[in-house]
Amino acid sequence: MHINHLFINQKLDKFGIGLYRYSNNYLLEKNITVLESYLPLIFMVVFGFVVALIFLILSEWLGARRSTAGKKTTYESGMEPVGTARERFSIKFYMVAVSFIVFDIEVVFMYPWAVQMSQLGLTAFISMMVFIIILLAGLYYEIKKGGLKWD
Amino acid sequence: MPEIGWILVEAGVKAVFIVILILSAAAVSVYAERRVSAIIQLRLGPNRVGPFGLLQPIADVFKLFWKEDVVPKAADMGFHRLAPVISLGIAIAVYAVIPFAHYIEIGGTKYYFGIAPNVNIGLLYILAMTSVSVYGITLAGWSSNNKYSLFGGLRSSAQMISYELSMGLSLIGVLMITGTLSLNEIVLQQSGWGWNVFVQPLGFIIFLVSSFAETNRTPFDLPEAEPELVGGFNTEYSGMKFGMFFLAEYANMATASAFIVLVYFGGWQIPFDIGLGAGSIALALVQFAWFLAKVIFFILFFIWVRWTVPRFRYDQLMNLGWKVLLPLAILNIVITGVWIMIFG
Amino acid sequence: MPLELQLSLPLILILILSIKIVMVDAKFGNNKTLGFVTALAGFIVVFISAAFTLTISPEAIASLNAEELYSKGTITYGGFAAYFDMLFCVAAILTILAALPYFQKENSEHNAFYSMMVFAVAGMMLIAHSANLLSLFIGIEIMSISFYVLAGYFRTKEKSIEAALKYFLLGAFATGFLLYGIALIYGATGSLSLPEILTKIAADDFSNTYLTLGIALMLIGLCFKVAAFPFHQWAPDVYTGAPTVVTAFMSTAGKAAALIAFIIVARALFVIDIGQAAEIPDFQTNAIMIIAIISAATMLIGNITALVQKNIKRMLAYSSVAHAGYLLMGIVANSPQGWEGIIFYATAYLFMQIGAFIVLSVLERKTDKNLDLDDYSGISKSHPFLAAIMAIFMFSLAGIPPFAGFFGKFLLFTAAIDAGFTWLTIIAVISSMISVYFYIGLIVYMYFRKSNTYPLEADMGSAKVTLIISTACVVILGIFPSLIINLINNFF
Numbered sequence: 001m002h003i004n005h006l007f008i009n010q011k012l013d014k015f016g017i018g019l020y021r022y023s024n025n026y027l028l029e030k031n032i033t034v035l036e037s038y039l040p041l042i043f044m045v046v047f048g049f050v051v052a053l054i055f056l057i058l059s060e061w062l063g064a065r066r067s068t069a070g071k072k073t074t075y076e077s078g079m080e081p082v083g084t085a086r087e088r089f090s091i092k093f094y095m096v097a098v099s100f101i102v103f104d105i106e107v108v109f110m111y112p113w114a115v116q117m118s119q120l121g122l123t124a125f126i127s128m129m130v131f132i133i134i135l136l137a138g139l140y141y142e143i144k145k146g147g148l149k150w151d
Numbered sequence: 152m153p154e155i156g157w158i159l160v161e162a163g164v165k166a167v168f169i170v171i172l173i174l175s176a177a178a179v180s181v182y183a184e185r186r187v188s189a190i191i192q193l194r195l196g197p198n199r200v201g202p203f204g205l206l207q208p209i210a211d212v213f214k215l216f217w218k219e220d221v222v223p224k225a226a227d228m229g230f231h232r233l234a235p236v237i238s239l240g241i242a243i244a245v246y247a248v249i250p251f252a253h254y255i256e257i258g259g260t261k262y263y264f265g266i267a268p269n270v271n272i273g274l275l276y277i278l279a280m281t282s283v284s285v286y287g288i289t290l291a292g293w294s295s296n297n298k299y300s301l302f303g304g305l306r307s308s309a310q311m312i313s314y315e316l317s318m319g320l321s322l323i324g325v326l327m328i329t330g331t332l333s334l335n336e337i338v339l340q341q342s343g344w345g346w347n348v349f350v351q352p353l354g355f356i357i358f359l360v361s362s363f364a365e366t367n368r369t370p371f372d373l374p375e376a377e378p379e380l381v382g383g384f385n386t387e388y389s390g391m392k393f394g395m396f397f398l399a400e401y402a403n404m405a406t407a408s409a410f411i412v413l414v415y416f417g418g419w420q421i422p423f424d425i426g427l428g429a430g431s432i433a434l435a436l437v438q439f440a441w442f443l444a445k446v447i448f449f450i451l452f453f454i455w456v457r458w459t460v461p462r463f464r465y466d467q468l469m470n471l472g473w474k475v476l477l478p479l480a481i482l483n484i485v486i487t488g489v490w491i492m493i494f495g
Numbered sequence: 496m497p498l499e500l501q502l503s504l505p506l507i508l509i510l511i512l513s514i515k516i517v518m519v520d521a522k523f524g525n526n527k528t529l530g531f532v533t534a535l536a537g538f539i540v541v542f543i544s545a546a547f548t549l550t551i552s553p554e555a556i557a558s559l560n561a562e563e564l565y566s567k568g569t570i571t572y573g574g575f576a577a578y579f580d581m582l583f584c585v586a587a588i589l590t591i592l593a594a595l596p597y598f599q600k601e602n603s604e605h606n607a608f609y610s611m612m613v614f615a616v617a618g619m620m621l622i623a624h625s626a627n628l629l630s631l632f633i634g635i636e637i638m639s640i641s642f643y644v645l646a647g648y649f650r651t652k653e654k655s656i657e658a659a660l661k662y663f664l665l666g667a668f669a670t671g672f673l674l675y676g677i678a679l680i681y682g683a684t685g686s687l688s689l690p691e692i693l694t695k696i697a698a699d700d701f702s703n704t705y706l707t708l709g710i711a712l713m714l715i716g717l718c719f720k721v722a723a724f725p726f727h728q729w730a731p732d733v734y735t736g737a738p739t740v741v742t743a744f745m746s747t748a749g750k751a752a753a754l755i756a757f758i759i760v761a762r763a764l765f766v767i768d769i770g771q772a773a774e775i776p777d778f779q780t781n782a783i784m785i786i787a788i789i790s791a792a793t794m795l796i797g798n799i800t801a802l803v804q805k806n807i808k809r810m811l812a813y814s815s816v817a818h819a820g821y822l823l824m825g826i827v828a829n830s831p832q833g834w835e836g837i838i839f840y841a842t843a844y845l846f847m848q849i850g851a852f853i854v855l856s857v858l859e860r861k862t863d864k865n866l867d868l869d870d871y872s873g874i875s876k877s878h879p880f881l882a883a884i885m886a887i888f889m890f891s892l893a894g895i896p897p898f899a900g901f902f903g904k905f906l907l908f909t910a911a912i913d914a915g916f917t918w919l920t921i922i923a924v925i926s927s928m929i930s931v932y933f934y935i936g937l938i939v940y941m942y943f944r945k946s947n948t949y950p951l952e953a954d955m956g957s958a959k960v961t962l963i964i965s966t967a968c969v970v971i972l973g974i975f976p977s978l979i980i981n982l983i984n985n986f987f
Contacts, residue, residue, distance in 0.1 A: 036155055040162040040267035041247050041276060047166045048243030052236040052395065059391030064219040072224040074297045075386055084225065085301045093309050096469070100312040103477070107319040110484070111275065114326040117488070118495060123565055125492055130510075132481055137514045139477065144521035148473045150466035 095147050106135055162266050169246050169266065177401035178208035184401075184454045191458045215394035223296065223387055230294035235388065235395035238287030242402035245280045248273035249409050250335045252419045252438035256430030263335070264419070264435060273334035274326070277410060278319055281365060284403070285311045288367075288384050291396070295387035303383025306373050306465065313472035314364035314371075320480035321357035324487040325414055338418030348415040353483045355415045357476050362407040364472065367400065369457040373465055408449035409442075416445055498555065499564050502572035505545040505580045506624060509617045512537035516613050520606040530606030531595050534613055538584045538591075541616075545580035548573055553985060568688055569627040571759075575838060575986040579623035579755055586748035586845055587616045589961045593853040594740040596956030600860075601649070601738075608648060612744070615641035619752035622759075628677045628687045631756055635673065635720065638752055639666050642745055646737040658736025665719070665729045673716025679709030680764075689763035696776065697766055707778040710764060714782065717760065720753035721819045724792040731800075734812035739859055742808070743852030746815040751841040754822050758834050762987075765829050787827045787919050794820030794926040801933050808866050810933060811851055814892060817930060818844055821923060824907045824916070831987035833910035838983045840903030843891070843972055847900055850965030851888040854881055857953050857962075871937065873946030878953055882941045884966045891969045893934040894927050899972035906980075 074081040113120065113128055142148060182197065182205065189196025197204035222231060250268030254261040263269065270276070285308050292304015325347050329337050341347055348355045364371040373383075385396050412418055419438040427434035463471070500507075516533050523529050551573055561568030591612060598604045618637030625631040643666060647659025681687050683705035684695045695701050715726065722730035734742045765779050797817025804810035822844075825837035858865050858874075858881065875882035891898035904927065911920045955962070972979060 034271065036158075037267065037270050038272070039155065039159060041270060043159055043162050044166060044247035044266050045240070045244040047163075047170070049236060049240035051170055051243055052239035055239060055391055055395050056232060056236055059216060059394070060220055062216045063390045064217065066219060067221070071221050074223045074225050074295075076298065081225075085296045085298045089301070089305060093305050096309045096313060099473075100316065103316050104312075104319070107316060107323070110320075110323050111326065111332075114323040114484075115330055115332060117327045118330060118491065122492065125488055129485065129488070132485060134514060136478065136481060137517055139473075141517050141521040143474060144524070148469065150469050 092150060099142060165266050170243055173243055173246060173402050174398065176405045177398045180401040180404060180450055182208045187454045188458045215391045218390040220390040220392060225296040226387060227294040227296065230290045234287050234291035234294060235392045238284060238399040239395040241280050241284040241287065242399040245277055245406050248276050248334055250338060250419060251442055252435045254430060255432050255435045264439060268335040269333055271333045274322065274332045282315060292384040297387050299386045300384050307367060307384055310364055310371060310373060310468060313469060314361040317357055317472060317476035317480045318361035318365060321354040321361065321483060324351050324354040324483045327487050327491060334413050338413055338420055341417040342420050344422050346415060346417045353479065357480050357483065359411065360476060362411065366403045366407050368404065368453055370460045370463050371468060372462060373468060404453050405446065405450060408446045408453065411449055412442065412445040418442060499559065502548050502551065503570065505541050505548060506620060508541045508544055509620055512541065513613045513617050516610045520610055524606060527604040530609035531591060534591055534609035535588065538588045542581055542584035545577050545584065548577040569630045570624045571626040576623045578983065580620050582751060582842060582845065583616050583619045583748050586744060586849060587612055589849050589964060590740055590744040593856055593958040593961045596954065596958050597740050597856045603649060611641045611645050619748060622752050623755050625759060626689050628680065628689065631759060632674060632677055635756060636670065638749065642749060645741045646733055648738050648741060654736040658733045661729055662733045669716045669719035672712045676709045676713030676716060679705050679712060683709055689759065693763045696764065703778065710778060710782055713760065717753060717757050718789060721750055721757065722816050723819050723823060724789050724796055727793065727816045730816050731809055731812040734815065735809045739808065739852055739856035743849045747845040747848045750819060751845060754837055754841060757826055758837060761826050761829065783827055783829055786823055787916055790820045790823035790827055791919055791922045793817065793823065794923060798926045798929045802929065805868055806866050807868060808855055814930060815848065817926065821904060821907055824911045824919060824923060827916055827919060828910035828914040830910060830914055832913060834987050835983050836906035836910045839906050839979055842979060843899035843903040846965045846968040847888045847891040850884065850962060853958055853961050854885045857881065857955050857958050868940050871940045872944035875942045876946060881953060884962055885941065886938045887966055887969060889934040889938055893931045897973045899969045901973060902976040
């Protein structure tokens, strides 16, 4: 909180519109903590799912029910289904998933740095550039070794 | 505690309005898509139900509700039901942090246009929710126990996670400039014509392309690719369950447009002084209209692109994501960082 | 900060090298020797830069204010860290020199091997440089992950895959212990910085229960990494299954890195009784007693099991477990003398063990042929050079003067006696005597048995350089141990 106040004053001068006080004001004006300000988010997630559930229930309740054996078969362009869909599929999808996990964690790692960048200064900037170089080296290696090749 | 209670009541009331807004926006987008595509293809499009066919989407919704819900015997019922709920639920939940206008002040209390536009994690929340929505499509593909669905679901999840990276990275450039994750603050910083798109042109282009891929719109609609996958992940869905995916897709398109407007085009900020006092209802309504106009522009842009640009091949799609957009997004971060370090 | 830059140059260079070698592999993947050349040149450069940091006076390093540095006190500079940088580079150079002909013989050259070697050395150097539990952990992880990959380098050989999988699963488990221990130590003292933890413990400002628990868990993790008694089961299988050159590197440099981690942690957690604290905390006496028991059990078990091995690679693997026991005596002694003993013995052990394994790798044939004792019968006739240097390594491993192994043991044993652990020293001497049986046994096979197989062909190539350097070092360190002892004297 203390550091935040220092931060506010700097930003006030820069933009002249009090945007950081604004953020604090929101919490002060409602007299809530930061965590409490997240409550509406949780509410909205629950609400969204409730609405979706209502849609689901309505569709199952209102819809016609004239089921026949033919309707219940898996659709395969009008042919008799061959085997099941529970089969092995291309390793490429796994490669993409693994690469995603690696890179996504690194992206998430950049978010706090990006938000606080102007406060963290040159050391953090150089560290992040080194990090990015390592990241790019990894990407280059993966591409060159054919880890992301689709054919 | 009572403050918390009031906040939740306020959120509840707003949520009802917003859900109505989203669903009607999705329905109108569907109508717009059909009309625009008809204009582009020199057809008429829906024009029978109501004036200019305006009531067509409502008729569609009613039709979908009363359609038979056919589920194949081999499907995994639990997940088959869960998948559309995730898709639509997330599409609605995302709107929690979107500010539609600034605020109105009644009796000294400020009522913000949006459920929680001021939370300090707004942008992160949207990205998190976007990642969750992958589950809806993947589960739909898997639980149908149909080969087309499975491939559609797999393609979709691979595509969405690939473009999520460049999407997240392109936003970092904006975050470095704004120094906040709260959407209302990002909008407030873009007063006048100080839109972020002018300082982040590269980031904007990457973000725009990625959001096309994230919303599974052409030219990135491979998960649904009708000619090869007969509809992809939603092959085995019918009735309103199919409608839920449909609604979610259009709601996501609206979200993406709103997000682009908020982050890059100044959101609800009116670039000129119109002489209305802060907090007045009139100003808020003008802001809302201004915001909506920009969002509609982008929705039309999405539609226009869909009916103009052909679909990618899958390897081209993945190459674009991993070998072009991802390095470009990183380059954007480096350029922005160096710029801030030198001139900031 | 020119001085800091100069001091952290080895770390910066190894970082650049590791990026560079990956790029080389990506760009010129078909050129099999380019990875070797890059790695060799890189290691030599890092070695030289580390040697330069060793010339900077300790006073100048001590005068650096941690808060003003870019590293913010997470990195130690100079002293033993620089020494270990050099040691790891030497080990890596010796290994890759032998690896080139070895992999040519096995028809499995890949540049990835050299990349993983560079990563492993980078991890080890970070361990030696760490002054913070987190950088220590990161170093251990970088090293371990490289080792998991290196152990499974022969990806079509069952044994190699088995070794890699075993090592990975158990290693990941041990890492969990280590990290949980770090978390508890952080909880108990409120700091991850080792100097701060030391002052907190000296000032009696910590939570005893959590610190004890944390140390216990960390001890498990570290004992796994050095392959000490209850957690040594992976070592023989992994060392046998991995490619011989990799084993040479893992069982020496890897062990040295794990021990330097042990020393770094012990220096922060265990108070030396001269002056620093009024009384020794309970957890410390208990922990040191536990380490002493682990040390005794490790050397006994390692040596006794090695007795019955018919496969030389496996025998050396067990003897490597036993040597971990000797090395732990330096931690038990908990004095600068003990730590210096560890450093000297780790240096000596590095040369003799790498040498012995490289002799194996030269004589080894595809599908693990020629690794049994019988295959070495009468080898002194067909390969007098290899037999002679193998004999030197065996004498040195057994601790027979005038070779380097003797002085290492001597330093460790005296340190343990000075710390009051006479019983441990007696056990160490007994187990050394047991070990003489199988070390000399190999010499007997080589010199006094008739050959019953066809003469082996040996194409040494650049492995010859490794063997000559190792032999020279074992002999020189044995005759003039003061060369190293004078250097390491002022580290602690």
